Structures are given as C-alpha cells and as structure tokens.
Amino acid sequence: MKKIIAILLIIVAVGTYFFANSKKADVLGSVDTEAELILFWGEGCPHCEKVKDYIKANNLDSKIKIASKEVYLNQENQKLLTDTVQKCPEIDSSRGIGVPLAFDVKNNVCLYGDTSIIEWLQAK
Secondary structure (H helix, E strand, O other): HHHHHHHHHHHHHHHHHHHHHHHHHHHHHHHOOOOOOOEEEEOOOOOHHHHHHHHHHHOOOOOOOEEEOOOOOOHHHHHHHHHHHEEEEEEEEEOOOOEEEEEEEOEEEEEEEEHHHHHHHHHH
C-alpha cells in the first residue's frame, strides 16, 4: 500500500511539474496571440509617451494590433518584459532593461528606444 501511495505521489509531482512548465514555455503566446507588436512602456517615461503619442496621432492602433504593457507598476508585465528580452540577444540587459521597448512578434525582433520603434511603425 505504501508503494502505491509513493508511486501516485511521484506521478502527481511529475505531472504538476510538466504542466507548470508548459505554461511558461510560450511567454508571448499568453500575451495576445493576434498582436503584431508588443509595446513595453513605463508610467511617466517621456520616451514612452513619445511612442504612445505617435501611435495615437497616426491612429495606428486601429491599423496594427498592438499589445501595450506598462512595466513600472505591473509586476506581471515586468516579468513578461524580462522573458521577452531573453529572446533578443541584440539587447544588452546587463545593467537592467529600459523602456520603451517593443517586440515585433512576426520577426522575433526587439526594438529598443523611441526612434527604432517609431521607424518600425512608419514602415507599416
């Protein structure tokens, strides 16, 4: 009887482990499966406001599916930003990760800073 209980506990533990890790495997898939661009920004960040103002002034949020993620006040979005930057070797995160930062979902590319994000938006 003790062997059966031990085996069942091991099966439950292994199943739980794989289930939990399968949720983490595709970080961006949980954000917004239709988004073309994921924009990470911070409350009070002037460069972020520049990007957001550009999007609004050009009515781009009705033309491009943009998932907007505030990271200063939202810990889930901070974690998502960290996980996203790990997919972008072109970003040096050794001193932290700044915003604005955007992720081009289709091309798997990070865009860092207001200038590169606006240039990407202009090309759309």
